[in-house]
Amino acid sequence: MADTLVTPINDSFLDFDVLATLDPINFAVTGESHYAKMVREARHQRRLFDGRLTDWIVVRNRLSELGSRNKRLVGEGLTELAKRMGFRWLEGFAERLVYREFFPRGLTALDDLDKVTLGMRPNRSHVTAREEVIALLNALHLPLSENGKRHAAARAQWYSVREEPLQLHEVVA
Numbered sequence: 001m002a003d004t005l006v007t008p009i010n011d012s013f014l015d016f017d018v019l020a021t022l023d024p025i026n027f028a029v030t031g032e033s034h035y036a037k038m039v040r041e042a043r044h045q046r047r048l049f050d051g052r053l054t055d056w057i058v059v060r061n062r063l064s065e066l067g068s069r070n071k072r073l074v075g076e077g078l079t080e081l082a083k084r085m086g087f088r089w090l091e092g093f094a095e096r097l098v099y100r101e102f103f104p105r106g107l108t109a110l111d112d113l114d115k116v117t118l119g120m121r122p123n124r125s126h127v128t129a130r131e132e133v134i135a136l137l138n139a140l141h142l143p144l145s146e147n148g149k150r151h152a153a154a155r156a157q158w159y160s161v162r163e164e165p166l167q168l169h170e171v172v173a
Contacts, residue, residue, distance in 0.1 A: 001046060004055045004142055005039065008092065010062045011074055019058070020081045027073050029080045036085055043086075056087035057140060062095045090139050093132055098125040109133040 009015040013022070018035040022028065032040070043054045058078060064071060078089045093099065102108060105117065109129040113122040 002054055007058045008061045009058060011060050011071055016074055016077055029077055058087050058089040059092040061092040063091055065094055092136055096129055098129045
């Protein structure tokens with residue numbers, strides 16, 4: 001019943017295999033795989049239920065900064081399959097060490113990135129990761145419900161009143 005389905009895939013044929021079957025010689029899409037069939041059926045059931053469409057977005061992740069034959073072939077396969085299945089695909093996040101650095105601290109690229117939260121001054125990698133996440137969010141064109149708008153306004157108000165970031169003892173208490 002989702003309005004939007006985001007399917008992240010790593011930029012490899014191993015992940016692509018959940019979407020489509022390929023000819024091993026020329027890499028042409030020969031059919032839909034199990035996940036794509038499941039999504040097709042779910043989208044069909046949604047249309048039968050309320051006449052609305054589910055926006056399906058496939059996001060390529062862990063992209064190499066360098067061009068490669070594999071990267072090109074996966075992109076061509078996604079383009080071909082998108083025409084058949086009616087999804088759109090976007091290039092997501094590059095393979096960046098900084099994303100791994102965020103995880104143990106419980107951070108994302110959208111958090112306040114300062115010396116207190118990071119344990120060091122933010123650098124160009126932190127800024128680039130944030131820009132990449134914001135660009136993907138903008139490209140998704142996700143609708144914001146009234147409930148989501150209220151949450152966003154409340155969060156913005158809370159942060160505007162708050163003078164300093166939460167300290168660990170405040171989170172635990």
